[in-house]
Amino acid sequence: MDSQEQSLIQSFMRRSRELIDLKSVLEILTWDQETMMPSRAGPFRARQFSALSALYHQKLTSPDLGETLERLSTEELGLWPQAAVREMRREHEKAVKLPEELVRELAETTSLAYGAWVEARQKSDFASFSPWLEKVLKLKQEEARCLQFSDSLYEALLDHYEPGMTVGRLDELFAVIRPKLTSLLQQILSASKQPDRDLLKGKFPAAQQEAFGRDVLTAMGFQWDAGRLDRSPHPFCSGLSPLDVRITTRYSEEDFCSSLFGMIHEGGHALYEQGLDPEHYGSLACDGISLGIHESQSRLWENQIARSRAFWDHWFPRLLQTFPGQLDHVSLEDFVHAINRVEASLIRVEADEVSYGLHVILRYELEKQMVEGDLKVQDLEEAWNTSMKEYLEVVPSNSAEGVLQDVHWSMGGFGYFPTYLLGNLYGAQIFHQVGEELPDLEESIAAGNLIPLREWLGQQIHGKGKTVGAEELIEQISGKPLNSDYFLDYLKNKFTPLYGLS
Helix, strand or coil, rough: CCHHHHHHHHHHHHHHHHHHHHHHHHHHHHHHHCCCHHHHHHHHHHHHHHHHHHHHHHHCCCHHHHHHHHCCCCCCCCCCHHHHHHHHHHHHHHHHCCHHHHHHHHHHHHHHHHHHHHHHHHCHHHHHHHHHHHHHHHHHHHHHHCCCCCHHHHHHHHHHHCCCCCHHHHHHHHHHHHHHHHHHHHHHHHHCCCCCCCCCCCCHHHHHHHHHHHHHHHHHHHCCCEEEEEEECCEEEEEEECHHHHHEECCCEEEEHHHHHHHHHHHHHHHHHCCHHHCCCCCCCCCCHHHHHHHHHHHHHHHHHHCCHHHHHHHHHHHHCCCCCCCCCCCCCHHHHHCCCCCEEEEEECCCHHHHHHHHHHHHHHHHHHHHCCCCCHHHHHHHHHHHHHCCCCCCCCCCCCCCCCHHHHCCCCCCHHHHHHHHHHHHHHHHHHHHHHCHHHHHHCCCHHHHHHHHCCCCCCCCHCCCHHHHHHHHHCCCCCCHHHHHHHHHHHHHHCCCCC
């Protein structure tokens, strides 16, 4: 690399670091809004989002940056610089298609809509949130029209979360998965061998739930000097940098499972963020490959690990000590069955592994219809309840346990939901390969040693950043393209003995 090329790279990286720093400031404002911010501060926070989003957009769409990217795209670069240029060029080319005024309005409107969603959810009042959702949807449709590159308007928004994925591919995958999930769910619900629904009832103080969850996160490899745990209405993970990763959960003193599995789920995301190479911070290549791959990590830790018998061989005695007298009547076998209880549930984030995919497909279909103009916001709640009846044979009794349960649409996250089910598919295929390469994994988990898995995931996935694409990564790891059979086989092999299925 000659001196001129080296100078160009250095100039590009300075610009890139500045953009990443601005983006992390926006992230921390979002984290604060969902955890610490006083409720009356909403309008001021919306203006801050608007101003900083516009500044980020101005810098990202700079003609000078475009020229630099054009010049660097013809150079022979190393793996990481090449990925950094590719990812920045992708973001730059999308950003120049978006008017600054739209960027400002989206940032301000979604910030205000989030506050409206929190209040509406507390009151279970969809009618009060509906006008805000209409505003957000209209702006996202406008954004999608600016970015549209195929016949599908929705695909332009999906591309932000899962680059390279298409609506056709999703429809094909989900058409195979949905009937098989429905069939397995019906078999399980009609099985004679069922867990005791009241087995895990008790009084579980939030402080003790948090202490136990922190111990589990520590064992997973979560680095507390580079992260923190807080509360929020909807659990999430914010990766501000590999050295500043923040997760949240929520607590119910009648149900410790909600917070515990929420912490483990978000902890899986956090390990991904902390596993990114700090040396490459300031580059868009130092990021998760896609939300589907990100979700594969959280679902793998939550389900394949934390709901396994091996995991609780180690942790069940400690759980009994944490909540003395609450679970003394419960055997380990019955406990494992209970935490893997399958039911036609209302709430996605608390859904079991079998019904969860149906929750995601429902949301994907509804948001796709909204973006494409085939479903009006005023008809959303009725469509939601109808689909819940069709997919899961349950109907919400109010808006909070129905159409208002998820935060995503208030924040403009159209195109996000399908990545949750993709995460299950990626995760099952990855975990199958983990079993091939770490034959002693189950014994290690039963002994409380989760670090071998953490290190394998770090080497095979986290440390690679965005130097590879999602499906390319899956082929690198497993030697095969993405295949839903791994996930479906995993469910069948797990739940057949638990429920005594034939």
